[in-house]
Amino acid sequence: MPLDGILVADFSRVLAGPLATATLADLGATVVKVERPGQGDDTRHWGPPWTESSSSYFESANRSKHSVELDLADPGDRALAAELAARADVVIENFRDGALARHGLDYDAVRAANPAVVYCSITGFGSAGGAALAGYDFLVQAVGGLMSITGEADGQPVKAGVALVDVLTSKDAVVGVLAALRSRDVDGVGQRVEVNLLSSLLGSLVNQASGHLSTGAVPTRMGNRHPSIAPYETLACADGPVAICCGNDAQFRALAAEVGAPGLGTDPRFATNAARVEHRSLLIAALEERLATADAAEWSDRLQRVGVPAGRVGDLADAFALAEQLGLDPTVDVGRGTPQVRSPLRFSATPITRYDAPPRLGEHNTQVRQWLADDDSKEMHP
Known part of the structure; x- marks a missing residue:
């Protein structure tokens, strides 16, 4: 060794x-x-x-x-x-x-x-x-x-x-x-x-520390929301939350299409990450309206299939089971x-x-x- x-x-x-x-x-x-x-x-x-x-x-x-x-x-x-x-x-x-x-x-x-x-x-x-x-x-x-x-x-x-x-x-x-x-x-x-x-x-504290040092602003609690990316948080489904991480515009367009609202991907309020962060509340309401039609596990599977990082919020037993399933x-x-x-x-x-x-x-x-x-x-x- x-x-x-x-x-x-x-x-x-x-x-x-x-x-x-x-x-x-x-x-x-x-x-x-x-x-x-x-x-x-x-x-x-x-x-x-x-x-x-x-x-x-x-x-x-x-x-x-x-x-x-x-x-x-x-x-x-x-x-x-x-x-x-x-x-x-x-x-x-x-x-x-x-x-x-x-x-x-x-x-x-x-x-x-x-x-x-x-x-x-x-x-x-x-x-x-x-x-x-x-x-x-x-x-x-x-x-x-x-x-x-x-x-x-x-x-x-x-x-x-x-x-x-x-x-x-x-x-x-x-x-x-x-x-x-x-x-x-x-x-x-x-x-x-x-x-x-x-x-x-x-x-x-990486981005949080850097943001404070660059602007002087003191970051605050935002729950599961990310201060600089949207959607990058938990969203409500029919039976509970799903974690969705859209790190770029292409992933967001895939998300919008999969939830049955492709127009969100071209809407000026949501077409770019900066715009999505600015209009986060409107965006999350529109997404959760559609996510409410199925449970978190189904959305997790569907979104992963189209290249959107997503997963049902699990507990430690779920985490170890997933690691076993993935051969880790x-x-x-x-x-x-x-x-x-x-x-x-x-x-x-x-x-x-x-x-x-x-x-x-x-x-x-x-x-x-x-x-x-x-x-x-x-x-x-x-």
């Missing part, structure tokens, strides 16, 4: 860090997860749902890792943690500012013993003015503007239905780590990679605990071949401690 031979010391917990290290494990890295004795990662206790040995939340972000319990306040365990960091290619941590320095595990200390280390720090608000602030996904969704553009126009701000900022930050962390490893391949020198939830969120093999059995969502990455030459069950707390205590205590053994095998 792409990262065979790479050792990751995982000092992170909750979601952004663990999800990043799980991705590195998918890619073949050996990941040693350091956990608090008797307690472990916070998410082991975030349930329901519960699994045989933990919670489904924990298991969503911790597959294919080795779990070792180390008490960083204990001199012996602290020495083992330092040895782990000294041997690692990658260290990932999300402690509060200064916390690891008290244990001799901050970047400067680790780099002194391991100049080639790629040391990734994940924070909520960066290492400058926001260093003392605790970062949780929901908080960053609130203060970072995502909630202000999510929800119905006349309703309350709403968070995304998953810890989306943590997920985005984890992907930024993985990109940064891989880039730093590539740089190390060239010059042999490691470096520190820093990511934070607020910056990852702002970087993901979305899940993988890891032998115990929760089935895992298969990595979205596909490689033609170095495929992902190992998916191990998320570890029980301290499951690899003996193996990892013996390895760290052995001066002659420098490679940790999965």
Whole structure:
């Protein structure tokens, strides 16, 4: 696999860090997860749902890792943690500012013993003015503007239905780590990679952020409507909504013809995207009048056949069923605990071949401690 031979010391917990290290494990890295004795990662206790040995939340972000319990306040365990960091290619941590320095595990200390280390720090608000602030996904969704553009126009701000900022930050962390490893391949020198939830969120707001920066206008909640494209939203059918995405005028003309109103495609109020956005309310009323004649599944099939991106709004069970139907093999059995969502990455030459069950707390205590205590053994095998 792409990262065979790479050792990751995982000092992170909750979601952004663990999800990043799980991705590195998918890619073949050996990941040693350091956990608090008797307690472990916070998410082991975030349930329901519960699994045989933990919670489904924990298991969503911790597959294919080795779990070792180390008490960083204990001199012996602290020495083992330092040895782990000294041997690692990658260290990932999300402690509060200064916390690891008290244990001799901050970047400067680790780099002194391991100049080639790629040391990734994940924070909520960066290492400058926001260093003392605790970062949780929901908080960053609130203060970072995502909630202000999510929800119905006349309703309350709403968070995304998953810890989306943590997920985005984890992907930024993985990109940064891989880039730093590539740089190390060239010059042999490691470096520190820093990511934070607020910056990852702002970087993901793309057109909304760009629109604000270019005009000074503050975007608002629009429900399922798109600020710059129409129709690009959910429209009511006989039995419920269908999502329709017309990204160009040709798709709109195909939509108009299929719903039995080809004149909409040449009407000056709707012939171009800019005109459709301007006259959105009239357009949606005209379309929904015709969509009301059949159910969402029928319209989805009909519109897809004529090249209009459309789909019935489904739930998670529907989503996994669709992925199975399309041959995406979305899940993988890891032998115990929760089935895992298969990595979205596909490689033609170095495929992902190992998916191990998320570890029980301290499951690899003996193996990892013996390895760290052995001066002659420098490679940790999965």
